[in-house]
Amino acid sequence: MESALVDWVIMNQNVVGLKESATLAVNQKAKALRKQGETISHFGFGQSPFDVHPLIQNALREAAHQKDYLPTLGLLELREAFSAFYQNQYGYQFRPDHILVGPGSKELIFQALFTLEGPLLIPAPSWVSYGPQASIRGKHVHIIKTEKENAYKLTAQELDQACQALRVSRQKILILNNPNNPTGSVYRDEEIAAISEVCREHGVIVVSDEIYALTDFSGRAYRGFSEHYPEGTIVTSGLSKGHSAGGYRLGLLAAPQGMGKVIKTLAGMVSETYSSVSAPIQYAAVKAFSGDPEILKYTQNCTRVHQAAGDYLWNRFTKMGLGCVKPEGAFYLFPTSVLFIRRFEKRGSIPPKPFAITF
Numbered sequence: 001m002e003s004a005l006v007d008w009v010i011m012n013q014n015v016v017g018l019k020e021s022a023t024l025a026v027n028q029k030a031k032a033l034r035k036q037g038e039t040i041s042h043f044g045f046g047q048s049p050f051d052v053h054p055l056i057q058n059a060l061r062e063a064a065h066q067k068d069y070l071p072t073l074g075l076l077e078l079r080e081a082f083s084a085f086y087q088n089q090y091g092y093q094f095r096p097d098h099i100l101v102g103p104g105s106k107e108l109i110f111q112a113l114f115t116l117e118g119p120l121l122i123p124a125p126s127w128v129s130y131g132p133q134a135s136i137r138g139k140h141v142h143i144i145k146t147e148k149e150n151a152y153k154l155t156a157q158e159l160d161q162a163c164q165a166l167r168v169s170r171q172k173i174l175i176l177n178n179p180n181n182p183t184g185s186v187y188r189d190e191e192i193a194a195i196s197e198v199c200r201e202h203g204v205i206v207v208s209d210e211i212y213a214l215t216d217f218s219g220r221a222y223r224g225f226s227e228h229y230p231e232g233t234i235v236t237s238g239l240s241k242g243h244s245a246g247g248y249r250l251g252l253l254a255a256p257q258g259m260g261k262v263i264k265t266l267a268g269m270v271s272e273t274y275s276s277v278s279a280p281i282q283y284a285a286v287k288a289f290s291g292d293p294e295i296l297k298y299t300q301n302c303t304r305v306h307q308a309a310g311d312y313l314w315n316r317f318t319k320m321g322l323g324c325v326k327p328e329g330a331f332y333l334f335p336t337s338v339l340f341i342r343r344f345e346k347r348g349s350i351p352p353k354p355f356a357i358t359f
């Protein structure tokens with residue numbers, strides 16, 4: 001029997017109307033239809049199609065007996081492994097006690113946005129969850145529209161303009177995803193350097209979403225904000241994309257030397273919300289970030305396959321007249337559908353909204 005409608009329940013206005021994240025909902029629907037025998041190509045959640053490397057799977061099996069709650073910041077061995085991994089890969093200097101382990105980087109981004117004051121600057125197009133996360137917190141969101149001519153990358157001038165408009169706020173937050181979902185773009189060193197200068201000038205904290213750092217096929221050495229603006233950059237990453245282990249739900253957040261207070265506050269938030277991440281998963285993640293050459297080679301090969309698929313699709317789409325920026329990282333194409341929009345309009349139909357394609 002359906003329960004009676006209760007009209008006296010009052011909910012938080014910041015979350016009323018929030019729907020299940022569109023990308024997750026599409027995934028579930030596609031899965032259900034496939035189960036019914038339908039052939040479905042969907043544009044939902046971006047998921048790497050490869051297996052988790054057997055060495056990481058073994059580490060997870062061997063850690064099945066680990067049942068104790070782990071420290072709020074996360075297993076020390078894992079934070080040390082991640083710190084060394086990022087130092088070797090990208091030259092970043094994050095101390096293990098400034099690293100926080102979470103159930104996916106999505107949760108850690110949410111916790112960071114919840115903790116940090118100031119409006120959120122989002123270069124668009126962007127990943128679909130930043131805006132809703134900021135709204136849950138009641139944060140002002142300032143969208144900065146980027147241009148296809150710049151491969152949808154934020155320019156220092158665009159950021160400067162946005163900061164001028166928001167100058168009443170002493171602190172602002174910029175969230176920037178590099179390599180990028182949904183455009184596949186990868187910022188050049190000099191672009192990051194120029195944006196960093198603007199951040200420094202205007203008191204902008206960068207939340208650098210580097211979940212796709214391992215799936216960079218630009219051929220250039222990866223240079224992030226932590227190199228150009230270490231004092232103001234918080235980095236988030238995890239196992240989901242480069243290690244193809246989205247369902248393991250393990251993310252990491254790293255804060256610079258001068259942000260000890262932020263880490264301490266985040267640790268407090270974590271201890272009052274999810275306590276700590278599943279212990280066996282954390283032990284498995286130590287293996288993932290151990291720098292094991294076999295695992296590194298595997299992730300590089302996966303990235304090469306993404307690159308080949310991206311090149312192929314980009315060529316096909318370009319020939320079809322669906323202009324899109326050639327992807328240099330992550331696993332997305334963001335076609336502009338101007339041509340098709342006109343066709344839809346001519347027929348009197350509603351054209352599709354911009355969408356990304358996962359490969």
Ligand SMILES: Cc1ncc(COP(=O)(O)O)c(C=O)c1O
Nearest residue numbers: 104105106127177181238240251
């Ligand atoms: C740009 C971007 N950031 C963050 C995430 C969250 O990743 P996870 O929570 O699995 O670490 C995703 C997942 O799709 C993403 O595309």
